[in-house]
Each structure stands twice: as structure tokens, then as C-alpha cells.
Amino acid sequence: MSKTVVFIQGSPRENGNTRALAALVMETLAQSGVASAEIDATRLQCSHPGCIACGRCQEGPEFRCHVDDGLARAVATLPDYDAVVLSTPVFWLGPTAQAKMCVDRMASLVKCSDAGALATPLRGKILGLFATGATERDENLDILERQYRVMAEYLGMPFVSALFPFCGVPAGQAAADPEFATVARDFGVRLAGMLGGRKCCDP
Template sequence: MSKKILIINGSYKKDGNTMTAIRWVQEGMNFKGAASEIINISSVKNRYSGCIGCRRCKISDEYKCFANDDAARIVLEMPNYDVVVFATPVYFGHFSAQMKSLIDRMYSHIKIINGEHVVNPLFKNLAIGLIATAGSDYPNGLSLLSKYMKELIAGFGNDLHQLLVPGCTVDPKDLKMRTEIREKAETFGQDLASRS
């Protein structure tokens, strides 16, 4: 059975380095017969700038964000996929602000019961991927984002699968010439589509 994969593009650039990497990863996924869908963060209607700490998700029996917007619907649907991939340019060692806003809403998939964090059981078999592009890899760049994301995803009981792409210039045509990155990205996509 083919994998159902969600890729969230956290860049506002429609044809930038992040989207180039996404397309290559998607080619690898397609090669393995996966059904992949891309959501561009620029088209997501987000009623708030992120989680507002209303805590309605903590007192409800449902694992959902109660804000009525696109971001809440995307987060609610995540467990319906086999793989969710977050793709982002690195800004000051972190996600784009728009991506961070969406990820903050994932707090709705955690309950606090008798002082313990209880993760939505539907996350148990969900594979999580990260595609990150950056101009370089200073300690406060790709490495910092990678470390943060590994720890965040570990809190959901999952492992992180990542493709980190340093050395991206402001001109995405330069990345398109890097065949070694393309091959690595396609292999990464195949690996994600093959996860059991």
C-alpha cells in the first residue's frame, strides 16, 4: 500500500531553495509510489499568530486545536498521514515564523493527565521529516534547528528523519546545479516513502 505523505512548505518563496529541495524529495517519493501533497504556508489562513494558550485542547477529550482556521485543520489532519515533512529555510537558527506558528498548534496533540504528558496515540506510527535549507551551517544555523526539531519530535515519541542543505545562495538556480544534493534529496524521499 502506498504511503500518504504531507509536505508543509514553510517558505514564502514559490520557487526558492526550499521548494527546489521539496520537489527533489517528492520525485523520490513518487518513484516509490507514494501519494504526496504539498501545503504552502503562504496559503494557510492562521487566525492567530500561533498557539494562544487557551488550553481548550487540554480539557477536551479530542486532540484538536479549537481555533477555527486552516492551521488548526492541518494540525488535526496530521495523524491521517503516514509521513509529515516540515520544510523550511533557516532564519536565525530556526524555522520561518510562519512554520513555527503552525508547529506551536501541535501542542493540541498532547494532554496533561495526572501531571504526565500523554501524546495522541495516532502519532505512534507517524514518521516525521525535516527539510531545511540554509546559507551556511554555523552553530546557530542548521545544527541548532536540527537539535531543536529532534528533541521536539522525541517528545511525541517519534524519530526525526532529516535532509539538511547548507550552502544555499540567494539565487535558487545555484542549488539546481548541485546534482549531489538532488541525488541525496531523491534518496531521502524514497526512504521516507519506504518507512514501515
């Protein structure tokens, strides 16, 4: 069965650089026999933004947010994929608010027992971070990467990332830059390798 990767698209610009570079990753994955899907976090219907800390997701055996809206339904599908990639530009040292709403609702996919044992259907799946920033890496992207690396370790998910500093070129044009394109395609190759996909040059 083909491996599948879902990209949580957090950029509010449909023609932005983050989405354009992510498209190169999806092309590379396809060449390796890995299928891709997208969740457009900017278009999800939500009755409450993010998590409201009601705690109801911890009460029963199912891993699902009890706020019945489009955001909850999208997050509930994440365990169906072999890898989850957060694809976002950096807004004020973090992911966009739209992407962060998805991340916050992912709390519904984690249960902690009174003894501290953690259970999640995401364990063993890959968590990826694909992030663009307009300034130098140390000011924002490294902070973001450290945060999501810790999350991956907590959930028992192998982690992979691609960071694009100084990506403040006009919207959508980053994919035409050879250096940016190489980083994007390399991310796709690494992700496919972690999923056991065939090499891009294989028949």
C-alpha cells in the same frame, strides 16, 4: 493502502530552493509508491498567529485546536498522514515564522494527563526535517535538527532529516546542483524505506 507524506512548506518563496529540492523528494517518493501532499504554511488563513495558549485543546477528548481557522484545520489533518515533513529555510537560527505557526498549533495534537502520561495520534508516525541554510551547518542547521529530534523523541515519532548548508544559490537553482539533488533524493529514499515503500528501481 499507499503510504502518504505531508510536507509543511514554510518557504515564503514559491520558486525558492527549499521548495525546488522538496519537489525532488516528492518525485523520489512517487517512484517508491509513496504519495505526497502539501500544506502551504505561508497561505494558511489564521485568526491568531500560532498558539494563543488558551488550553481548550486539553479540555476534551478530541485532538484539535479550538481556534477555528485555516491553520487549525490544516494541523488537524496531520494525523491522517504516515509522515510529516517540515520543509523550511532557516531564518535566524530557526524555521520560518509561517512554519513555526503550524508547529506551535501542533500542541493541540498532544494531551498530557495529571500523572504525566502523553497521548498523541502522531505517535509512531515519522517526523521529518528538510531544511536549507545559506551558511555553514554548525551555525544554524544543527541547532534546528537537534530541536526537532527532541520533539520527535517526545512524541514517539521516528525521525529523519536532510540538511542543506551553503544553499544560498539563486532562488530555485539548488535542484540543478548535483550535490544538493543527491541529498534530496537520498532523503526521499530513506523516508520511503522507513514507510515500507518499494525500492525506486523495483517494477
